[in-house]
Amino acid sequence: MAQHEPILLKNMSQPGYTGSLADYEQARGYQAVKKVMGKVSPTEVTQLVIKSGLRGRGGAGFPTGVKWGFLPKDYQGLRYLCCNADESEPGTFKDRQLIERDPHQILEGIVLACYAITAETAYIYIRGEFVLGARILEKALGEARQAGYIGKNILGTGVTVDIWVHRGAGAYICGEETALLESLEGKRGLPRVKPPFPATHGLYNKPTVVNNVETLANLPHIINRGPEWFAAIGSPPKSTGTRIFCVSGHVKRPGNYEVPMGITFRELIYEHAGGMRSQKPLKAFIPGGASAPFLTPDHLDVKMDFESVAAAGSMLGSGGVTVMEEGTSMVWAALRLMEFFYHESCGKCSPCREGSSWLVQTMRRIMNKRGRAQDLETLTDLCKNIAGRTVCAFGDAEVAPIMSTLKHWRPEYIALIHEAEAANLLRPQPVGARGSA
């Protein structure tokens, strides 16, 4: 197995590293803040990040520096940064590790991002269930404030950055950036209609940037080691840097693996994660969280970068790779994910709200062997009427499991329906059903 130098997981992989400020400083922490504050202009920091090729690690993969560049340059009022720590995409558990093991790495990234976009306030929106993570962040914030890395007049440079932890309360949709902003404003987490985008009308209607935890954690390293160093890692020019891939499901060693983008799924699953847990071969895998269409063993040699996975008909998404062994029912798997989406639909758009309910009911009927031949057409029809017809990307995400399993494993659906039909033939007909002639 090729050895890769970890970047984000490096500190926490050292024996005895606790994630305290002292540990972080000893690992050359907050050097990037010292390097840029008052010495490099905010615009230059943004340029460095654009040059590094860093793309958002939350799921959409939008270039981070470009996103920052959308903020209005002549606007004199307040601006905000939100750190999206609402990690809830099924299959993804990397941010939790970054938060709980190396919180200062994220805080330093937030300070740098705030400096680049000249925001004085940042909120870390962390999912409500991460009680331990929120406590760890609060503690780290206290340490960093005390040391003068956060607060007013940072290191005597006159720059102010205040950071607050804000806990969510259990809603997947709040990971969508505009729903996150609504939730942070104390409302129901319903995504906003775009445009206007958060870059101009974000939190409290002010210019706002929302960045994922892993994205922000990369910033200190890009500043310290230079954009050229970062841009050479991975699969340049479009997928630079490493990613923390979260492997779950039927593998020997599930967990978080930080590797350069562009290695193959085969390497990740069979070398890093130790291969399948039993003799049963791999049947299917999800390459980027629950929202990503399923792939088959034929796709194991696809490279794990944004473009290659998209070309294979799926997406790299949040980096959550879920592996399923032979014997797993694909109809069952799609139903489980569909139940997730049904539960988490926020209810704003009719196609998604009503459609998710219909999809779950139809899928349950098929799974319970009470399906009908026309159900497959119903599923396809419903999916086509949801995707692309909602305010946010949730609509596209929720149809992915069904559409992709229908595409690759259609015979499994048909087999269940055939069983249902066979059972129906044996069922006694009600009296008079055959006519009285």
Place this chain on the structure above:
Amino acid sequence: MLRDRYEEEIDDILKRYPVKRSALIPLLYLAQRESGYITEAAMTEIASLLKLTPPQVYETATFYTMLNLKPVGTFHIQVCKSLMCALVGSDTVVAWIKEKLGIGPGETTPDGAFTLSLVECLAACGTGPMMQINDDYYERLTEDKFDRILADLKATGSSALKSGPFMWPEPLAMKSERPIR
């Protein structure tokens, strides 16, 4: 009244936001900590604290699954039922709970000690099957581990088997002092 009991904490929450309504979820958490769930009286009081109408508080409170509008047991067990945990046996965990505590999803034991909820992904997919009990995660559940957790909770109210700062797979050099067992 929350205001009298938690004045300092409420002020600390309010000062974080330029717009008062942002303090709504943090204050609802405070109310839930106080009574185990969010009472109507608390919602009315929070509305007046934030200059909102009670329906504005209610509409937010009803959106989020972690905010309980009804009483729950002393130990609120939430088992992740999403696909990733289901692949590695979360349905079995639900069966253990039925067998050992006699409760199904949405039910509370007669003594009010345990409530079971089935929830969607809690971001612990690599260490499933897992459950959250109140603030704590319990991962890589086996029947034996589950029994020990229950016994601990019944005896002392907490269990050392809860997860510490998460890292998986654990770094080789640290195996001895690891929190996830």
